[in-house]
Amino acid sequence: MKRPRTPASRRSARRPASARNTLSIALSAALFLAAGAALAQDASTHTFHLAAQPLNRTLLSIAAQSGVPLSYDPHLVEHVQAAPVSGALTAQGAIAQALKGTGLEVVTTDSHALAVRRAAPAATATEDARPKADRPQRPVPPPATADTTTTTQLGTVTVSATRARRDDPQRTPTSSYRVTGRELQQQHITSLADLQQLVPGLNVQTTDPSDTQITIRGVGDGGGQTSGEQNIGMPSSVAVYLDNVYLPRPGMLAGALADVDYVDVLSGAQGTLFGANSTGGVIDIHTPLPSSTLTGSESLSFASRGTVLNHTMLSGPIADMLSGRIDFVHNSTNGDVNNITNGHTLNGNSSNSVRGQLLFKPNNQFSLRLSADYSNENDSPTPVTYSSNSVNGVNSFLTHSSLIRNRVVYGGDDHNVALDDENSMHLVQGGGSAEANYRFDNGYNLRSVSSYRYFNYVPSVADSLSVPVYANSGTQFLDRSWSQDFRLDSPHGQYFDWAVGATYMGENEATQAFTRYADSKLPGLYYGSTAYDGLDIIRYGTLHDEVWSGFGQGTFHVTPRFDITAGVRLTYDKKGGQFIRYNKAPFNSGYLVQYNTLPSATLAFKYLLTRDLSSYLALSYGEKAGGLNVSAGAASKAGDSSLVIAPERTKSAELGIKGTLLDGSLSAKADVFLTYVNAFQTQSYDPSTQSTYLVNAGTFRSRGAEFSLQYTPDDHLLLQTSAVYNDARYLNYHHAICPPEVTLGPAGSTAICDLTGNQVFNAPKLTFNATARYTWHTLNGLTSFVSARYSYRTWMYGTVDDSAFTRIPGYGLVSLSAGTGGKFSRGSWTASLWVNNLFNKTHYQRLVESDYGSVLGWIGEPRTIGGTLTYQF
Structure with a gap:
């Protein structure tokens, strides 16, 4: 675990009984309370x-x-x-x-x-x-x-007296990065998308909470297309966990990164310990445990564009065997996109979330942690027109725009758009979980985790034009998921220790998608057919998923220096769903059912070279669940078989070394890796039906090397640097959908292209991060710091067809911060000033194809100057 360079000043003495009684009343009246054990x-x-x-x-x-x-x-x-x-x-x-x-x-x-x-x-x-x-x-x-x-x-x-959490003793020694909650606060990282600035090899593309794609070393979510609808029928192969609960959608994190103990980003297939849908890696998030004494904090940040981030926390005892914690997070910003038609500022958001926990701990053997959270969010996600492109000397987008008198504005550097209507979305989500742990007298530990979550997303989507072609469209989601997990761990043995477990997960998803074209002649002029005038396209999709899974994993301590870890998991997945489309390309799939038996296995060898240096070789195999197309307008032509997506199979190997040098002041790790993905699950886009659909996109290979260094020569200076070089290429993708630079050619141009040998999309070749922080103490009792961060990534393709039009340029971002703090009353305070994207570098989170060779882009955070004041006791 990375060590905080400036530990927080905090009193650890027990509070008077009157304070504890006051806290009991306050926490008992809250709707959601947190629970955890401070030992x-x-x-x-x-x-x-x-x-x-x-x-x-x-x-x-x-x-x-x-x-x-x-x-x-x-x-x-x-x-x-x-x-x-x-x-x-x-x-x-x-x-x-x-x-x-x-x-x-x-x-x-x-x-x-x-x-x-x-x-x-x-x-x-x-x-x-x-x-x-x-x-x-x-x-x-x-x-x-x-x-x-x-x-x-x-x-x-x-x-403080919260015992550091141990790593899972059965976790294989593959590449991982741990980012503590303190580091996230120091670096002003508040979203999953920003986490990639600290973790090399991680790539996050997001437009809003319903549409987030994650890859690690180029392996992960096959998303990457956008249209008037979204597809729900396939999970990501980078699994996200929050306090040991699997989140089917990354958007379910809500305000979790503002309330984090630590985040582990694990590379490579993790199917034995984390489940079948983690063949690309895992983002494992843990929130802080409650305190056994009265503690609290208030953090308030103000920044450019009306940005406000507030995090309020209160924790402490409620009764002799009961403690609690409650966190409230407010996050809002006005946005950074200007609609020159009406002067509105877009691409902003506002969210409020509350998370609470209760812990019942009658003795050192048993604990019961209850968690609940609720979040309400309103966004105005707005892309800019990045470019329009000519094919064979003809710019079809400009030609069709002139027919309807659309005002074309390219919004790259000035973040401008010209819209007659604007996007908006409303999201309500929440859930609860219960984690019980019982440690037997002989050292065995039994863990049970139960959970339920819901995700209700309602958007209103407009086109990207200045005249009404369509508006008030979009896909509504209602996603409900539940799970029950059991795990039994043996005590650490001299020669062998192990863990076994069983999991049940269920999920119900429903979508209602609408594309409403204007009741005028503009849609017909723009799309070349009067059939679009006044047309309403309605689509319904349902999905029901049930998963039963069991695993066993053990570590053999062959010698005091040599360990072998082996594990297997077998998962049975039953997936059913239906897709109905009305009006344009009408289709009814009927209720389809898919059954899959999904094996996963891992084998790792670890050898202790010296007391502080170890080497390892890790091999893994995993199969991710299949999928169903519950949003595929092309199915009426391609048939029912196009609605069923085969499981994705992943094989990976990693050889590495890690340890400490220079009397522990230098921590280092390096590895080389190789991954093969067969039946790659991704999305494609059919411009003729304007629909996104799922496909198995052949085979690709990801290979490369990475390193990470952390140098702490004394108690003042911290230097960190890490990088991943990754060459991810299609080995067999002979029947890919052609990019628009081909399909927009002369009539009769081929629609099928061979992408074998091309670079896989969402996979930059090089990602590099570096951080420097210097802390010092002064005689007046203050602790001050200065910090700098640099994050760089090379270009990558933004869509699965490797279109040159959606090639996302590489970029590097510089961030600086400085602050000071000291004691005040019963606690401590910290004040800081910071700037993200110091040089105001224009960069894009995502580029996607739109009509007639035009490209829409979601702009990354521009220069943001802010200040933060924190008080904790």
């Missing part, structure tokens, strides 16, 4: 292996591993070298061992936390020789959380 300090031992290093780093490691509250003055430990710590020790014993020869000591405070301070002067030999009754009685200094012998007033660093 208090105990006398249990932990195995430590810490080399001699800067003392601050050792103290942070001991506190994180043991979960014991620890306070110390940062100036007191600055430039002090800790002694090595090794063995099975209590937290206090480990700290005492680290403090040998430093002139410091560890004491227990009146709040049962630990504190580091200067050691009291030792008695002289003369004094020791006297009878005890005759020795001068030295006053015993009172326990304190700060150094009581210093005269300067300095800030106190407190590591």
Whole structure:
């Protein structure tokens, strides 16, 4: 886990009973409460292996591993070298061992936390020789959380008592990136799309919460086309999990990235531990656990274009065995696209979300965590006209625009559009989950996770023209999903440990799609047929999915240096659905049913080269669930067989090395990887019926290398850099839909092209990220910092047909921030100023084909200047 460079100042003492009673009343009255367990300090031992290093780093490691509250003055430990710590020790014993020869000591405070301070002067030999009754009685200094012998007033660093979560012991040692909630706050990352600026190899294309495509190393969601409808019949192969609950849609995250403990991004097939639909990787998100003492925070940000982000949190005890947490998040911005027709500012959003948890923990063996959340969002997602293109010297878009007197505005640099009508969307979503854990006396742990979620999306979509061809269209979604998961883990064994589990998941989805053409002659003129005048196209789609799955995975400790991990999962998927289309190309599929048995397997070898350096080889195989076309206007011509999409099969291998160097100040990892994807599931677009449909797009290969470095030479400086080079190409895609530069050619031009050997779309060849942060403490008790971030990615194709028209240019973004903070009253405050996209680089999240060779683009965040004020106690 990446370590915070500036731990938050926080009091760890227990609050008065009156404060706890006040909190009980406040939290009990809330509709949604959070639950989790903060484990208090105990006398249990932990195995430590810490080399001699800067003392601050050792103290942070001991506190994180043991979960014991620890306070110390940062100036007191600055430039002090800790002694090595090794063995099975209590937290206090480990700290005492680290403090040998430093002139410091560890004491227990009146709040049962630990504190580091200067050691009291030792008695002289003369004094020791006297009878005890005759020795001068030295006053015993009172326990304190700060150094009581210093005269300067300095800030106190407190590591809170929430025990660091362990990685899954059965997780294979493949490439992964962990981003903590603190890092997200420091970097002002608030959305899934922004996460790719910290994690190389991750690519997120999004237009609104209903339409998000994720790939890792070029493998993932096959989305990439847009039209008047969306297709719901196929899950992504990059699975998103929130607190161990699978989210069928990435848009279900709502305000979750504002309330995060940590995010793990795992590359490669993860089908054994995470389920069949994770053959491309996993984004595993965990929210913070509630505190056993009264804690709270308020963070308020203001930025360009009327941007406001507010996060309010309150957590603490409700009863002796019950604790809770509640988070409220408001996020809004006016947008960055200007409609020159009426002066409106578009592409903005406003959302409010609340998430609560309750934890019942009667003893150290059993815990029950209940979570619930609700979100309400309104957006105005608006693309600009990126380009119109000529084929054989003819620009068909301009020709047809002149027929209807459409005002063509290219909105690249100035973000302008000319629209007679505007897009809007309304989203209401929420859900709940229950996670129970029981640890048996013999060390086995049984976990149960139950969940239910709903997603209700209602859009109103306009065309991208200045005259009315169609408006008030779009696809409404109602998505409901539920799951039950059981998992049993063995205790860590000398030679073997294992985990087994079973999962049931269900999902009901329904769509109502409308395309309403204007009741005038404009649609007929524009599309070349009077059949469009006043036409309403109505489409209904339903999908019901049931999944039963079981897995087993174990790790063999062949020698103290050599581990072998092997696992299998077998998934049975039953998918049924129906598609009905009225008016234009009418079609009724009837109720279709698809059955699939989906195996997954993994095999990994890990060898410890030295105590701090390990190598690994990981092999995996997975099959992702098949799909049904529940939105395919071409089905009336292609037949029912075109509605059924075969499972996608993925084979991957990765060889890597990871560890620490330079006495732990340098963390490094590097690997090479190779992935084959067969029966690639993606979307295509039929311009004749203006419909998106699902296809199996042949075979492709993704191969490359990556590295990551983190250097922390002292307690002030943090340097991070990482990069992924990925060559993703179609090995067999002989029957691809041709791009518009071919289909818009002379009459009779071929509609089928061979893309074998071409680069896979949504897969930039190189992604690179770098971060530098410097923190320092001042004598007036303040802690200040400066930070810089650079994120770069090369060009990529934006659509599956590899059209040159939708080639997204590469770009690099620079972000800066600076701030300071200190103690105030019972807590601490931080104030910062920041700027994202410092050089105002125009870049695109997504480019898609539109009518007659025109291209629409969703612009990424322009230069944004803001400030954030945070207070926590």
